[in-house]
Structure formats: C-alpha cells, structure tokens
Amino acid sequence: MTAAVTPKGERRRYALVSAAAELLCEGGLTAVRHRAVARRAGLPLASTTYYFSSLDDLIAGAVEHIGMLEVAQLRARVASLSRRRRGPETTAEVLVDLLVGDRSGSHLTEQLLSRYERYIACARLPALREIQRRNLRQRAAAAAEAIERSGRFAQIELVSALVCAVDGAVVSALVDDWRDPRAAAQATLVDIIDVLAPVDQGTARV
Numbered sequence: 001m002t003a004a005v006t007p008k009g010e011r012r013r014y015a016l017v018s019a020a021a022e023l024l025c026e027g028g029l030t031a032v033r034h035r036a037v038a039r040r041a042g043l044p045l046a047s048t049t050y051y052f053s054s055l056d057d058l059i060a061g062a063v064e065h066i067g068m069l070e071v072a073q074l075r076a077r078v079a080s081l082s083r084r085r086r087g088p089e090t091t092a093e094v095l096v097d098l099l100v101g102d103r104s105g106s107h108l109t110e111q112l113l114s115r116y117e118r119y120i121a122c123a124r125l126p127a128l129r130e131i132q133r134r135n136l137r138q139r140a141a142a143a144a145e146a147i148e149r150s151g152r153f154a155q156i157e158l159v160s161a162l163v164c165a166v167d168g169a170v171v172s173a174l175v176d177d178w179r180d181p182r183a184a185a186q187a188t189l190v191d192i193i194d195v196l197a198p199v200d201q202g203t204a205r206v
Contacts, residue, residue, distance in 0.1 A: 013051045013061075015041040020062035021069075025114045029121055032059050060127040063118055067135040074098060074142040078149070085151030085199070092189035094146055099139065099166050100185045109174070112181055116171055139163055147197045158196040165192060 019040035023031040034048040034055065041047075052058040077098060086094065101108045122128045140163050144154035166185045173184035 009051070012041075012043060012047055015043060016048060016051060016058065017061040017065045020058050021065045024059070024062050024118070025066065025111070028114060028117045029059065032062060034058075056125055056127055059121075059125065060131060063121075063128055064131045066118070067131060067138075071135065071138045071142070074139065078142050078145050081146055081149050083149045083151075088190050088193045091147065091150045091152065091193055091197070092186050094150060095143060095162075095166070095189055095193075096182055096185045098146055099143060099163060100170055100182050108181065112170055112174060116167070116174070119167075136160075136163070148200075151200055152193075152197045153200045154197055162189070162192065162196045165189070165196075 016037055020032050020037045023036055023040060032055070035045055037058065038045045038048050048058060052061065081094065101111060118128070119132060122132045137160075140156060140160045143163055144156055144159045147154040147159060165188050169184040169188040170181045173179035173181040
C-alpha cells in the first residue's frame with residue numbers, strides 16, 4: 001500500500017483538494033498554486049507534488065470536488081421540490097434558483113465567475129473536459145427532474161439546450177455590469193420554457 005492510499009494519505013489528499021477548491025472559487029485558476037494550496041491546507045509544500053503528479057492534476061481534483069458539491073446541492077434541492085403544475089414564470093423561477101442561484105449580490109457574482117472560468121479552462125486543460133462534461137450532464141438531469149416535478153415534459157436533449165441558454169444569458173449578464181444574472185436567465189427561460197419543456201398534457205388533465 002502506498003502512502004497516497006493509506007488513511008493518512010487519503011486525509012492529506014482530501015485536505016489539499018479542498019484547499020485548492022476553496023482557492024479556485026475565491027480567485028480563479030491563477031489562485032491555485034502549490035504554495036498557496038499547501039498553506040491553506042496546513043501541510044508541507046512538498047505534499048502537493050507528492051500526492052499530485054502536476055498542478056493540472058491538482059486543479060482537476062479541485063474542479064471535480066466542486067462539481068460533486070454543486071451536484072449534491074442540486075439533487076437535494078430538487079428532491080425537496082413539490083410536485084405540482086407550474087406556469088412558465090414559476091417554472092423559470094424554480095430553474096433559475098437551481099441553475100444560477102437563489103439570491104443576487106456580489107457573492108453570487110463571484111460564484112458564477114468561478115463556475116464559468118472553470119468551463120473556459122476546459123479548452124486549455126484537457127484533463128478537465130470529461131469532468132465538466134459529466135457536471136453538465138448532471139446539471140441537465142437535475143433540471144429535467146425539476147421540470148417533470150413542475151408538470152412538464154422533459155426531453156434530456158431539449159433540457160440540455162435550455163441549460164445552455166441559461167449559461168449564455170448569465171455570461172452575457174456578467175459582461176454587462178448593469179444586468180442581474182438571475183433576471184437575465186429568468187427572462188430567457190420565460191421565453192423558451194413552453195417550447196423546450198411544454199406542459200405534460202397527461203398532468204394537465206389531472
């Protein structure tokens with residue numbers, strides 16, 4: 001058994017991944033450096049290269065960690081969503097809460113900037129691509145369940161397009177200082193929800 005898979009090694013590796021994830025969320029990719037991660041984790045600098053083959057390997061672990069936390073939160077929120085037929089505005093609001101965030105402000109903006117920086121990083125870091133593709137599939141699956149719980153028909157290909165539309169609206173809003181990302185996503189969803197996630201007629205007759 002190598003040191004990396006002993007209980008102590010696993011604890012140290014997790015501490016480093018958690019520290020890298022925190023730095024990634026706070027300051028983006030440029031904030032994740034061996035020295036900064038080791039300092040945040042309270043471990044020797046050499047531990048970052050002992051448990052990870054490269055900085056990209058450490059960043060990939062951090063991205064996967066963040067994705068797992070985000071998906072777990074999404075699933076918990078969807079599970080608590082009541083089953084009832086919802087109109088386009090209410091369904092859009094539910095999806096905005098899930099896919100964007102349930103409150104506005106600087107904290108949300110920083111969270112969104114970190115999320116989309118990770119998306120863009122996939123183009124430069126091949127190790128991140130499958131992690132992010134999996135994360136996107138999981139986000140779409142959570143959105144699909146929320147849509148079904150709202151008495152609507154959810155075809156995963158169309159739901160994926162809906163999620164992409166939300167992402168595009170949010171990125172555009174982040175570029176424009178005057179626009180609220182939540183409001184931009186809400187407006188986009190209201191316009192397309194009945195097309196991409198129509199009311200389930202079987203539910204409508206109940």
